[in-house]
Amino acid sequence: MRLAALISGAFLWASAAGAQEDPAGAARAAAQMLEQASVALDEAESARDRVKALTETVKAYEAGLGAMRKGLRQASLRERALTQQLSAREGEVARLLGVLQTIETSPPPLLMLHPSGPMGAARSAMMLAEVTPALNTRTQALARDLEEVRTxxxxQHNAAETLQDGLAGVQQARAELSKAIADRTDLPRRFTADPVRTAILIDSTETLAGFADGLSLIGTGEIGDTAMSIASRKGQLPWPVQGVLLHRAGQADAAGISREGVILATRPRALVTSPAPATIRYRGPLLDLGNVVILEPQQDVLFVLSGLAEVFGEAGQVIPEGAPVGLMGGQTPEIGAILSTSGEGTGTDRSETLYIEVREGGSPVDPATWFRTEMDG
Known part of the structure; x- marks a missing residue:
């Protein structure tokens, strides 16, 4: 229960950090998310379902690291903007400080003297009374800007250690998750894959459609029907990975190639999970698609995920929603690259791509009809 509460809290912090207008506040919220993920990792060791606990921990780390990247980059940009503003106002600031210093250091009797006598002194006092609040306001604004720059x-100076701990934590969580999946023996099976038949099918097909049509041949016996159905959740399924939509179905990429599925841009080593309870119909290298996982959430519906560096599970296993099915490739960036603002807004931190194709009754359909419009990022 404590583990679930910590992870739930981490995602609440993620929402708060995303909505936070104050860059420093967003970065602090992200740091707390990473601390909570660290606690969750420690507690996952004793969790009854270690795979589920570690999966949620990896997601918490990914959310925390993503929020930390955003918060620190916003902080860096804000600090740079304030510094430029202060530099541009050096003359104004110098004059303001000079006036304040004169008022503060001049002896009171001297301030009361005026060449035109008591009436002029009274007028000067009235003018000073009107100017002083404005001077105070500008002084307070300057002090706030300077304090914000220092903060x-x-x-940013303290962020390196927090990021280092977070990156080490998520790496450890991924390694422990891989081991926990390999040790798992409690998942039900719909069939046992026949490696010989699978190899023959791969060699005899040249397209994803041909392979998908022949999936019924890869078991040692007839693959039974499933009673599972997610029809009521059509259009509401979560995307299998945190990322951004790079290309929609039928949209041409930079090379002019259009595909029947969608392409998501993800960060390196991002965790990919099953968007619904499903049977693993195939997992492994396929054609020129790299590592592929094919999930069957209900009869005659297939979710094809390709472009993973590592794939989890075994063909024939029935897995729950949110179960990990693989990891994206790439190298985790160095801290300097994470903190750099040079690629801000260009998506350069999302260097990996996951291709998602949905097939119904043997034909491809737009995945947008099954998945939510919004993404976790």
């Missing part, structure tokens, strides 16, 4: 610089 942002200190936050």
């Amino acid at each position: 942002l610089r200190q936050l």
